[in-house]
Amino acid sequence: xxxxRQTEYAIKILIELAKSPFGELIPSKLIxxxxxxxxxxxxxxxxxxxRAGLVSTQRGIxxxxxxxxxxxxxxxxxxxxxIEGPLALNLCLSPGYSCPNMADCQVRRILGRAxxxxxxxxxxxxxxxxxxxxxxx
Amino acid sequence: xxxxRQTEYAIKILIELAKSPFGELIPSKLIxxxxxxxxxxxxxxxxxxxRAGLVSTQRGIxxxxxxxxxxxxxxxxxxxxxIEGPLALNLCLSPGYSCPNMADCQVRRILGRAxxxxxxxxxxxxxxxxxxxxxxx
DNA sequence: ACCAAGAAGACAAACTTAGTCTGAAAAGGA
DNA sequence: TCCTTTTCAGACTAAGTTTGTCTTCTTGGT
Ligand code: SF4
Ligand code: SF4
Numbered sequence: 001x002x003x004x005r006q007t008e009y010a011i012k013i014l015i016e017l018a019k020s021p022f023g024e025l026i027p028s029k030l031i032x033x034x035x036x037x038x039x040x041x042x043x044x045x046x047x048x049x050x051r052a053g054l055v056s057t058q059r060g061i062x063x064x065x066x067x068x069x070x071x072x073x074x075x076x077x078x079x080x081x082x083i084e085g086p087l088a089l090n091l092c093l094s095p096g097y098s099c100p101n102m103a104d105c106q107v108r109r110i111l112g113r114a115x116x117x118x119x120x121x122x123x124x125x126x127x128x129x130x131x132x133x134x135x136x137x
Numbered sequence: 138x139x140x141x142r143q144t145e146y147a148i149k150i151l152i153e154l155a156k157s158p159f160g161e162l163i164p165s166k167l168i169x170x171x172x173x174x175x176x177x178x179x180x181x182x183x184x185x186x187x188r189a190g191l192v193s194t195q196r197g198i199x200x201x202x203x204x205x206x207x208x209x210x211x212x213x214x215x216x217x218x219x220i221e222g223p224l225a226l227n228l229c230l231s232p233g234y235s236c237p238n239m240a241d242c243q244v245r246r247i248l249g250r251a252x253x254x255x256x257x258x259x260x261x262x263x264x265x266x267x268x269x270x271x272x273x274x
Numbered sequence: 275a276c277c278a279a280g281a282a283g284a285c286a287a288a289c290t291t292a293g294t295c296t297g298a299a300a301a302g303g304a
Numbered sequence: 305t306c307c308t309t310t311t312c313a314g315a316c317t318a319a320g321t322t323t324g325t326c327t328t329c330t331t332g333g334t
Contacts, residue, residue: 001217003138003227003248005323011244027279041324043280060332061278076247080138090140106267107148110213111140117258121251130243142292164310178293180311187311196311197301 007083009037009045014079014127017055018071025064045083052082072128077119079127087122089115144220146174146182148264151216154192155208155268162201182220189219209265214256216264224259226252 012035017026028046032039046065049055056068067074080087088094089111092102102108149172154163165183169176183202186192193205204211217224225231226248229239239245 001138001140001221002225004321008227008244015244029279038324040326044282044324047281057280058332059278059280059330062333063279063331065280076251084138088139090145106270107145107152110262110267114213114255114258114262118251118255121254125247125251130247133243141290166310175293177295181293181313184312194311195301196299196309198303198309200301200310202311 003080004084006041006045006048007080009035009042010049010079010083011076011127011130012037013042013045013049013065014054014067014071014074015131017065017067018127018131022070023066025058025062025066027064031065048083049079052078054078054082070128071131072126074127075123076125076127077122080122087115087119089118140217141221143178143182143185144217146172146179147186147216147220148213148267149174150179150182150186150202151191151204151208151211151264152268154202154204155264159207160203162195162199162203164201168202185220186216189215191215191219207265208268209263211264212260213262213264214259217259224252224256226255 013031016031016034017024020026028043029039031037032042037045046055046057050057050065054067054069054074055065057063057065077087086095090108091097092099092105092108093112093115099105099108150168153168153171154161157163165180166176168174169179174182183192183194187194187202191204191206191211192202194200194202214224223232227245228234229236229242229245230249230252236242236245
């Protein structure tokens with residue numbers, strides 16, 4: 001019932017990118033230092049974010065990572081989905097899984113409600129909000 | 138980001154118990170058959186519920202498991218806590234963990250909010266509600 | 275050509291989960 | 305008392321997941 005270390009890294013990466021002007025290229029090595037993330041692992045994480053379309057990368061000298069979506073459009077839910085796949089509180093709540101009881105299972109329904117509540121909150125929270133510290137409602 | 142198989146078993150166990158009159162002893166073997174849970178594993182799960190005070194057990198012939206708390210007082214949150222320990226969406230949100238950044242970490246705060254939302258929903262949902270099918274709000 | 279990045283994937287160590295096995299202990303009945 | 309049924313406890317194992325590392329390749333700029 002936890003997000004993975006990698007997901008937290010991903011959030012931090014996006015935060016770090018959001019601190020610079022939109023679209024600026026930041027070398028991953030620099031992010032690694034700033035946020036204290038193992039270098040190679042960070043790169044893998046960046047790739048996942050890249051495949052999810054949240055960032056794009058540039059190779060070669062002066063290369064790096066940059067946001068492709070403005071920070072206020074990226075929600076915590078998006079990040080979790082990009083790294084861990086669709087949010088699912090139970091097997092049967094993840095797409096493509098099938099359980100014989102699925103149709104009328106009360107357990108599934110109740111977990112589905114909890115998941116919806118969680119998802120709703122996660123979708124409220126953008127990276128920009130985190131950077132700007134808009135937390136106390 | 139999922140509940141464990143064991144936690145789902147635990148919910149099912151409590152549902153099964155809640156179907157009978159309050160306080161009735163049900164042998165674990167019967168629960169195992171009804172809910173299709175591996176016998177030995179079910180027993181370990183019952184023990185966790187027992188230690189959490191949600192059920193009590195009786196050994197020997199005619200022994201079994203019984204609720205000690207009425208089903209409408211047991212929430213999904215209680216069950217998860219009993220099996221997995223306190224709900225924590227991230228390391229630093231679980232009691233006893235300390236991270237140097239904890240004091241002013243924005244990531245932590247935002248995850249804390251999400252966790253609170255989830256917890257709130259889970260605390261609304263009782264075992265009795267599940268059994269009686271009070272799901273559509 | 276050369277160098278500074280990222281891309282890709284194989285690999286591995288550590289941890290977690292799910293489940294089994296074995297033996298002990300309790301409760302009740304013959 | 306002895307036997308059966310049931311839970312209790314813990315060691316054990318197999319499989320899967322997480323969190324990395326290592327190596328090699330590709331790309332882009334100078
Ligand atoms: S039994 Fe219900 S909760 Fe469990 S996996 Fe099947 S549908 Fe989901
Ligand atoms: S850095 Fe922030 S979110 Fe991550 S563990 Fe520390 S306090 Fe928690």
